[in-house]
Amino acid sequence: MIYEEILKAKKQQRKQLFVLVDPDKTGHLENILQQPEHELPDAFLVGGTLLEENNTQAVVEFIKKACRKPVILFPGNPSQLCSNADGLLLLSLISGRNPELLIGQHVLAAPLIHKSKLEVISVGYILMDSGKPTAVSYMSNTVPIPADKPQIAAATALAGTQLGLKCIYLEGGSGGQQHPSTEVIKAVRAFIDTPLLVGGGITTPEQARNICKAGADILVGGTIFEHEPNLVAEFIRAIRPL
Ligand code: 1GP
Numbered sequence: 343m344i345y346e347e348i349l350k351a352k353k354q355q356r357k358q359l360f361v362l363v364d365p366d367k368t369g370h371l372e373n374i375l376q377q378p379e380h381e382l383p384d385a386f387l388v389g390g391t392l393l394e395e396n397n398t399q400a401v402v403e404f405i406k407k408a409c410r411k412p413v414i415l416f417p418g419n420p421s422q423l424c425s426n427a428d429g430l431l432l433l434s435l436i437s438g439r440n441p442e443l444l445i446g447q448h449v450l451a452a453p454l455i456h457k458s459k460l461e462v463i464s465v466g467y468i469l470m471d472s473g474k475p476t477a478v479s480y481m482s483n484t485v486p487i488p489a490d491k492p493q494i495a496a497a498t499a500l501a502g503t504q505l506g507l508k509c510i511y512l513e514g515g516s517g518g519q520q521h522p523s524t525e526v527i528k529a530v531r532a533f534i535d536t537p538l539l540v541g542g543g544i545t546t547p548e549q550a551r552n553i554c555k556a557g558a559d560i561l562v563g564g565t566i567f568e569h570e571p572n573l574v575a576e577f578i579r580a581i582r583p584l
Contacts, residue, residue: 343461344385344412344414344428344429344461344463345429345461345463345508347412348463348509348537348559348560349537351384351559352537352559356582357554357558357559357560357561357581357582358384358385358559358560358561359383359384359550359560359561359563359574359577359578359581360383360384360385360386360387360414360539360541360560360561360563361374361383361385361386361387361562361563361567361574362386362387362388362389362416362516362541362562362563362564363386363387363388363401363405363564364389364390364393364516364564364568365388365389365393365397365400365401365422366390366393366394366395367568368401368404369568370567370568370569370571371401371404371405373571374567374571374574375405375408377574377575379409380578381574381575382409382411382574383411383574383578384411384412384560385411385412385413385414386405386411386413386414387414387415387416387431387562387564388401388402388405388413388414388415388416388427389415389416389417389418389422390418390422391418391477391478391481391516392418392477392481393418393422396421398415398417398422398424399424399426402415402424402426402427403426406426412428412429413427413428413429414428414429414430414431414463415427415429415431415460416431416433417430417431417433418478418481419447420447420450420454423451423454423455423458423460424458425457425458425459427460428460428461429460429462429463430455430458430460430461430462430463431463431465431509431511432455432462432463432464432465433465433467433511434448434464434465434502434507435467435469435482435484436466436467436468436498436501436502436505436507437467437468437469437484437486437487437495437498438482438483438484438485439484440482440483440484443482443484463508463509464506464507464508464509465508465509465510465511465539466498466499466501466502466503466505466507466509466510466511467513468487468495468498468499468510468511468512468513468530469482469484469486469487469513469515470486470487470489470512470513470514470522471486471487471488471489472486472489472514472515472518472519472520472521472522472542472543473489473518473519473520474518476514476515476516476517476518477515477516477517478513478515478516479515486515489520489522489523489526492523492525492526492528492529492530493529495512495522495526495529495530496526496529496530496532496533496534497533499512499530499534499536499538500533500534502536503534503535503536508536508537509536509537509538509539510530510534510536510537510538510539511538511539511540511541511562512526512527512530512538512539512540512558513541513542514541514542514543514544515542515543516542516564516565517542517543517565518542518543519543520543521540521541521543521544521549521553522542522553524552524553524555524556527540527553527556527557527558528556528557530557531556531557531558532557537559537560538557538559538560539558539559539560539561539562540553540560540561540562541561541563541564542562544561544562544563544566545565545566547573547576547577547579547580548580550563550577550580550581551580551581554581561577561581563577
């Protein structure tokens, strides 16, 4: 089970790298999948805020044929659900006040998810200001938490865990100018023991290392690997062992 593996890695203090694959941008995927097992990410996330093609299922299948790493849906909306993945990050956008993204879409998707037998991992999704509007801040119609307010991020994460959400995801938005700061990550970590994912705007192995040192359990990278797929191995080396 994916969540059990996340908890196990956390207990062993083994930091993990998840690579986010936008189903519309898969030119780099083959290059990543050709790497030896120890240079593959711990899991693949598949999804996007706004997709042009309806090919999530095909991308999931492509990854699953090439390796045995878990493939987890990270859907921008319920139309991206497909049953051939291993799991689903069921995101509740708890930094925002848009009821559709807190519970509305979840109700619409619930019967489909139930039927699919996907492993559901509920996630408190926290959008941090990353210096410029991102696709997720615009499309979600929510206001990100100001980057210099770690106490708001920490209280939000704490509320998410008190509600029973299994993970917290600090998100800067894909291609953000700045990733969530180490100050914010430390403040959140001080409040919660729940697995913590951090992503959005991470571009160097050094940033990856600092983010993990600050308290992230799982690092999520997307855009950087579309341009430089060979950096996956360097990111893995940078975060392990710490
Ligand atoms: C977005 O956190 C992910 O949800 C990845 O962001 O594309 O900036 O790496 P990047």
